[in-house]
Amino acid sequence: QMYTGEADWTLIGEVKNNPRMHIPIIGNGDVTTPQRCKECFDRYGVDAVMIGRASFGRPWIFKEVKHYLETGEELPPLSFEWCMDVLRQEVTDSVNLLDERRGILHVRRHLAASPLFKGIPNFRNTRIAMLRAETKEELFRIFDEICAGQLPIHP
Numbered sequence: 632q633m634y635t636g637e638a639d640w641t642l643i644g645e646v647k648n649n650p651r652m653h654i655p656i657i658g659n660g661d662v663t664t665p666q667r668c669k670e671c672f673d674r675y676g677v678d679a680v681m682i683g684r685a686s687f688g689r690p691w692i693f694k695e696v697k698h699y700l701e702t703g704e705e706l707p708p709l710s711f712e713w714c715m716d717v718l719r720q721e722v723t724d725s726v727n728l729l730d731e732r733r734g735i736l737h738v739r740r741h742l743a744a745s746p747l748f749k750g751i752p753n754f755r756n757t758r759i760a761m762l763r764a765e766t767k768e769e770l771f772r773i774f775d776e777i778c779a780g781q782l783p784i785h786p
């Protein structure tokens with residue numbers, strides 16, 4: 632559907648419910664919350680749900696979804712520090728997988744999309760610096776500054 636409007640899952644449901652279908656069916660498109668993920672399993676009967684864009688800057692969504700699917704309850708809010716550690720790990724993995732320059736370029740869009748930084752007062756200049764940083768060292772120094780200034784619970 633090329634990202635126009637909301638993803639239409641009805642066709643995914645039809646494919647899954649076709650009695651001649653004997654391969655696992657993985658659904659995706661616009662799954663952004665644990666609740667929506669559960670709804671997709673329940674309503675369309677898919678074997679798995681894949682989450683794409685909603686994981687940008689929020690890779691802990693998988694932990695949140697898993698907890699909700701297993702317990703039916705929302706995971707208590709994750710601490711800002713913990714989420715920052717996940718983002719540090721993401722940067723490290725990306726740099727190790729690619730190289731420093733390409734690894735940093737790759738994670739920029741994830742950092743730009745992250746809900747973690749929303750609501751931090753006077754964040755604009757830090758955000759610009761964060762998205763311009765060219766080395767892991769520089770980026771981690773900015774992360775440290777962010778952590779030193781704030782310890783809110785993320786939304």
Ligand SMILES: Cc1cc2nc3c(=O)[nH]c(=O)nc-3n(C[C@H](O)[C@H](O)[C@H](O)COP(=O)(O)O)c2cc1C
Nearest residue numbers: 634638658659660661662663681682683684685686
């Ligand atoms: C960075 C990125 C790369 C993607 N690459 C492919 C691809 O190579 N082949 C494909 O069929 N879909 C690709 N997709 C589409 C996703 O598989 C998925 O169908 C789409 O993003 C909708 O799911 P979402 O709402 O969870 O993001 C890509 C999506 C993103 C965001």
